[in-house]
Amino acid sequence: MTLTTQGIPTAQDETILLLSGPNLNLLGDRQPEIYGSSSLDDLVDLARRTAQAAGAKLLHVQSNTEGVLVDEIQQARGTVEAIVINPGALTHYAWSLHDALAAFEGVIVELHISNPNAREPWRHVSVVAPVATGSVLGFGGDGYRIAVEAAISALRS
Numbered sequence: 001m002t003l004t005t006q007g008i009p010t011a012q013d014e015t016i017l018l019l020s021g022p023n024l025n026l027l028g029d030r031q032p033e034i035y036g037s038s039s040l041d042d043l044v045d046l047a048r049r050t051a052q053a054a055g056a057k058l059l060h061v062q063s064n065t066e067g068v069l070v071d072e073i074q075q076a077r078g079t080v081e082a083i084v085i086n087p088g089a090l091t092h093y094a095w096s097l098h099d100a101l102a103a104f105e106g107v108i109v110e111l112h113i114s115n116p117n118a119r120e121p122w123r124h125v126s127v128v129a130p131v132a133t134g135s136v137l138g139f140g141g142d143g144y145r146i147a148v149e150a151a152i153s154a155l156r157s
């Protein structure tokens with residue numbers, strides 16, 4: 001915690017890394033009935049404003065490549081306090097993401113705009129959920145606010 005010279009707590013110093021997986025760059029373009037009409041930029045903006053309102057900092061990386069996300073998770077070790085991750089379809093089979101997240105010692109929030117458990121059977125499996133602190137599913141774009149608040153709450157509890 002950061003203190004003023006009078007010893008009064010000021011803004012917190014936590015950094016949250018928001019990771020977005022494959023095809024999330026297309027949000028707002030197609031399938032608004034499932035994913036809403038907000039663009040990824042809109043959702044990142046919501047997440048960033050939520051973090052800043054709580055005195056934390058938010059970084060964002062989107063990639064369509066599994067290995068880039070693994071590299072980002074590895075680089076986050078020791079530099080970032082929490083990861084909020086919407087892995088897109090990688091959620092359902094990418095064990096390299098599972099392993100990279102398992103080696104991250106901070107808070108991990110799995111995030112989905114839709115509720116995969118209410119969709120096709122192949123979406124019911126998450127290889128990320130077992131290594132996440134918790135998951136936010138099915139709240140649409142507002143999930144980006146909820147997930148960041150959950151990450152900060154877990155960090156500060």
Ligand code: CA2
Binds near residue numbers: 029086111112
């Ligand atoms: O609900 C979510 O957030 C998902 O992670 C979204 C993934 C899907 O594969 C997961 O099962 C659930 C899909 C992200 C790509 O979204 C698109 C958006 C617009 C147009 C095409 C794809």
